[in-house]
Amino acid sequence: MSVNIALHKTAYQIGVYRNATADKAVDGLYDKDDKKYYYLNVCVHPNTSWHNNVSAEWWVDLEATYSIYKVTVWNTYNKGGYWRMNNFTVEVATSENKTKQSCGEYTKKEPVSRGGNFTFNCNNKQGRYVYVRRLTWAREKKYMTLCEVAVDGILMTKSTTTTIGSSTKTRTTTTTTTALDTTTTTTSTVTVASSETITPEMDQSISGKKTQTGSSAEQEERKESGAPASAGD
Secondary structure: OOOOOOOOOOEEEEOOOOOOOHHHOOOOOOOOHHHHHHHHHHHHHOOOOOOOOOOOOEEEEEEEEEEEEEEEEOOOOOOHHHEEEEOEEEEEEEEOOOOOOOEEEEEOOOOOOOOOOOEEEEEEEEEEEEEEEEEOOOOOOOOOOOHHHEEEEEEOOEEEEEEEEEOEEEEEEEEEEEOOOOEEEEEEEEEEEOOOOOOOHHHHHHHHHHHHHHHHHHHHHHHHOOOOOOOOO
């Protein structure tokens, strides 16, 4: 059984009608033919009537990047607003500033049935944000009634392996991103300082300092004992 990864995540919309705020599309409640489920209490209603040429739009932040299988959208049961669920699209993006990838468009003249749903196959597109937007040519594109959005996908995982080579003074980092049966590997090599590597020049310098120190100690010992200094001294 799939898990709705959008449930209770942070949601947004452009404009709002009355109390039909963006979070109501990810609250797990569905519009029903029941007075206690008045559609504005469980559905969202983006309203862009005061924007020029802007389509009604709603989106959710999944808080991490997922490989998305599918997105299911539920319509309201309310007879006064259900007809708005036609001519809309579902899209995903890795960030709010990135180009959106389309999961498909619902372009039928007849809307999604009252209280019914429609599923878009996203074919494992990667994204953190999922959008539902009225198409620009839709009738009354500035309005949309949306009661619930369910997103099915798998979290993208990353594993990083770092290897340091002291002889070549390089660090090689390999990052592997895995989701489903797809694996992407990126390897980068950068120059780093290696405090553990002693070059021949450094070794010679250290040896010279040791010889000088030893020679000075011998001279002090001869002076204290009264022994004559060697010819080399």
